[in-house]
Amino acid sequence: MTSSATAFAGADYGRVVAPDAVRIERLLPGPIERVWSYLTEESKRRLWMASGTIGSKEGAEVEHVFRHSELTTEDDRPPQKYAEHAGEVRNYGHVLAWEPPRLLAYTWNEETGTPSEVRFELSPRGDKVLLVVTHKRIADRAVMTSFSAGWHVHLDILRSLLEGEKPAAFWSKFADLEAQYDARIPKP
Template identity: 90%
Template sequence: MTSPATAFASADYGRVIAPDAVRIERLLPGPIERVWSYLTEENKRRLWMASGTIGSSEGAAVEHVFRHSELTTEDDRPPKKYADHAGEVRKHGHVLAWEPPRLLAYRSHEE
């Protein structure tokens, strides 16, 4: 059996699809309604990625609030080049596609 750490370390994290875009796709276990809730509900998404809001229609605003220290152990410090991201980091964007419970696509904007 593959440990979660081994599977994570060997995962294909994303694919560059344009000079300014990366596509990330994942197969997530569980009933589709539960998976959708962990993608779209702030309190559930905060448990594994970031809090913040995702609007429920195309063009709606997206805000992710990353707090990496809540997802790692106290002694798991970021590498020097990412030290600026050790605290709270906010990323904004907009919804590209919203088709519950099967498709969610959004773009993050550089700030």
């Protein structure tokens, strides 16, 4: 069995839950308010995903400012097809649901004209928190593969931070996971 095949057996991988939706789960150190703060507070969110604002009510604006170079090592470069993502990338949306500290949902990439939706659900599990991220209304399989790998790496970085560990380099892990998700996600 190859390492990729072994990795597919792991519970950390996202799974396709509809033709246009993927869901990924992480069991994280709690309490729930701490995890919520890493989703909603810019200074904490920028450590694992993106800076920018998320309004604290339905209809409020969302702006993500991705700087993947800040999430990786100096010698870790993006794959050629993502070279334009080496610098700053912005993403806009609007809050669809705001129910602290259990539910946050918003549109994603409104600037493309075909926005998708991201939903974060948190629930206590003893001293841990189950975080479920569902990304739906994804345009096509190629985008789903990219989003799946991206969420996987970003959530692994979040888990490392919450556990007090040093996160893995972003781009090399992303490239490996994108290839694995490409093999994992059913082809039409």
